[in-house]
Amino acid sequence: MSDPHPARSPDREDRRTFLQKVAEFIHPGPDSRDELISTLADAEDNQVIDAESRVMLEGVIRMADLTAGDVMVAAPRMDLIDIDSRYDEILHLVIGTAHSRFPVFEGDRENIIGILLAKDLLKLQRAPELNVRALLRPAVFVPESKGLNDLLREFRGNRNHLAVVVDEFGRIAGLITIEDVLEQIVGEIEDEFDIGEEGGDIFALADRTWRVSGDTDIDRVGEAFGVTLAPSDEEEEGRFETIGGLIAHEMGHVPRRGESHRIGGLDFVVLHTKGGAVRWFKVSPAAADDRAG
Template identity: 30%
Template structure:
C-alpha cells in the first residue's frame, strides 16, 4: 500500500475511534426519561436507538470491540508508514507512537466525548444505525464476549438505582424548580422510612396524656375534653405500668350503662400493644395494619414506658404534620409578627424555616447537608449541648433565635429575628 493510501486509512480509523468514543458518551448519558420523551415526539430514528438501549451490555461490547479493533490497527499502520517514509529506527518509531497517541487522545477521545455529551440526543440518533449494523456484523464475536460477561458480572436488569443516586436526582429536581422543598423532604422521608426507629417519631413519656385505673368516668371525660386525642393509656400505680387503652367510645358507652362514677379499672378495655424502642416504624406500620390497631406503647431497655406512637405519627413522619378538626386551636408553624420577626414552631425543620422566612441558619454547605432535615428544637439543643432557658438568645450569622416559651425542658415556641 502506498504512503498516501496508508494515511487515508489512518485518517478514516481516527474518525472511527472518535465515533466510537463519542457513541459511548452519548448513549450512556442518554436517560430513559429522555428516550421516552423522544418516543412521544416520534423523533425519526428513535426505534433503532431504543433497540440499542434495550440491551446495554451488548451495546457496550459492540462499542468497545469496534474501538479496540481501530486502536490496534492504527499503531500498526502508523509504524508501517513511519518506517517506510523515514526509515527503520527507534527514534522514528518513538516519534510516530508519541504523535499518534497525542492525535488519538485529542481527536479520538477528548473532543468527540465532550461534543457527544453536549449533543447526546443528536449524536446518539446519528450513530445508532451504524452501531446497530455493526452489532449484527460482529455478532459471533459479540456473542462470545457477552456470554463471558454474563458469567462474570450480574445482569444489568438486577442492578437497582442506589439511594444516593435518587437523592442526587431529587436535589437536582429541586434546584430546577421541578419539585418543592417540602416534596423533597417527603421523598427523603420515604427513603428513610425503613431505617427510622420509633424513638425518632414517638411522643416521649413526659408528654403522654394518661390516666390512673382508679379514675372515674367523669374524671376521664374531663381529661378527654382537654386533649385532642381519642385514645388514652390507662396505668396502674405509675406510667411505667400501662395496662389498658381507653377510647372516647368506651367512655360514652360505659357512662350510659353504668353512670359517671364507675371506676376505669372495672371496665373491659383493650390491652395495650407494646413495642421496643429500637423497632423500625416500617415494621410497626405493618403490625398496625395486620392487627388493626392505631396506638402502641414504646418500652425502653428496662421495660419502662419510653413513649407512645400512633399511626398518625408514622404518616406525619412521611407527609408532614396532618391536621384535622381537633387541631384548629393549634398555632401555625410560622407566624410573621412584623417585618423580619417570626414566631416559629419547634417542629419545623431548618429547611422549612429557610423556605418560609428566607433565613439560612447554616454556616456552610456541609452544615446544610448535615442539619437541613433536623427540627429547630433538636438543632438548638445539639448546638447548645444543654437544655435552653426561657428568654435565651442564640446568635447566628443572619438572625437571632430567642427562646420564647418553655414547658418543662421542652421549647414550645421560638422567635426568629432577622439581622439587618
C-alpha cells in the same frame, strides 16, 4: 362484536409515559441512598415529578433508617390515665389534651394495663353500670429499636393506632402513633383540632378555657381577650409576630408540653409542640388573686 384490541385508556397511557420517563431518567440506577435522593431532586428539576412527590419519596427512603425511639413521645411527656381516677377527672384530661387515645395505668405509671379511646367514654353516659376498666382495649408494646417500616406494617395489620414503646430493660420509654409514623412520609398531618386560619385559630373548650394556635398573631390574641401582650423588655417590642414566638422568648427556652407561662393576665399552658415550636396553647384568665399578687 367487541373490539379484540381495545384502545388503551388515556389514564393508562399517561401512567406508562410517566414510568418510562422515570426509568429513562434514573438509568443507570444510583449506587447509594444519597445518590437516589439526589436523583429525585434532579427529577423534580426536570419536571419528571413534582415537589410534593419528591418530598414523599424522600420520606419513604429516610424512614428506613428510623426507629420507634427516634420519633416517639418520651415517657415524661405522655398523657396517662389512672384507672382509679374519677370520671370527671378523666373527662377533664380528655378535653384538655384533645387526644383520641390514652394509655391507662394502675398503681404505677410503668404498669400500663390498656388503652382507653376517648369516644368510648360516651358509653358511660348511656350505661352507667359500666366502668372504665370495662372499656379498655389491649395495649401494644414495641421496643425502641423497632423500625418504622415494620411498625407501620403492624399498625396496618392489627388496626392499632398507638403503641407503647419500651426500652431494653422493659421500662416505659414513650409512645408512638400511626400519625407519628405517617408524618415521616407525608409531613405534618392536620387533625380535627388543627383548624386553619379561615376556620379560626382561637376557640373555646368545654371547660371554659380556650385553645390558641402558637402561630396566632399577637395582636389577634390580645384583641380576643382584651389584653395587651408585649415583651417584658421594651426594646424587644415589635420583634415578635406570633404568640408562640413571644412566649418562647419570655420563657428563655423552647417550651415543652405541660409548661406554663403567665403574660398579660393570661395563663398559657403548652398542649402540643412540633418541630421545636408550640402548636397549641390552652389559655385561661389568671385568677384575680394571682393577678393582684
